Amino acid sequence: MDEKYNGLKDEEIVSKILNEDKPELFGxxxxxxxxxxxxxxxxxxxxxxxSHDFSNDILTRVYEKLPGFxxxxxxxxxxxxxxxxxxxxxxxxxKKLHYPDWNKTNLIPEIPDESEEDLSGATFENxxxxxxxxxxxxxxxxxMKYQDELSLREIGATLRIxxxxxxxRLKRARTRVFYLYKERYS
Numbered sequence: 001m002d003e004k005y006n007g008l009k010d011e012e013i014v015s016k017i018l019n020e021d022k023p024e025l026f027g028x029x030x031x032x033x034x035x036x037x038x039x040x041x042x043x044x045x046x047x048x049x050x051s052h053d054f055s056n057d058i059l060t061r062v063y064e065k066l067p068g069f070x071x072x073x074x075x076x077x078x079x080x081x082x083x084x085x086x087x088x089x090x091x092x093x094x095k096k097l098h099y100p101d102w103n104k105t106n107l108i109p110e111i112p113d114e115s116e117e118d119l120s121g122a123t124f125e126n127x128x129x130x131x132x133x134x135x136x137x138x139x140x141x142x143x144m145k146y147q148d149e150l151s152l153r154e155i156g157a158t159l160r161i162x163x164x165x166x167x168x169r170l171k172r173a174r175t176r177v178f179y180l181y182k183e184r185y186s
Contacts, residue, residue, distance in 0.1 A: 010075035044087040081158035091136045138173035
């Protein structure tokens, strides 16, 4: 059955699932996204087994929420938004990490004009190690913006915050990464 639908875009498959009552087609989407979701979850949890378990839960949630998919963003962005929220909610519960409180206790000095040049010689591994030091919401913000290339509006909708809050937190997250990178690797 997959071969028949492999050429279809995700949004076309969603439409068939919802409008033509073909829930069995979700298997196509599941196979397309399972490993991608596992990798995103692993980047937060650093636990391979939990990443697989969570990915099943996340994709089940995706299926349950399919009627709410409006097509305002790509299906992949929508799936990743659900993935990020699931991971952040889990980490908040586990570590009791409320971002505003965490930010107050993890102050960074004011760094004027933090530019992209500051990390020009950085290795991928070094940047990943720094991302593991920051709050999961800041990490998610940076990944959504620079890895998944989501708009500020999409990021705000994902994290349930305003676009202005996204801008402010994104700037703060970049500043924190630059500061921690300089502190650790300079």
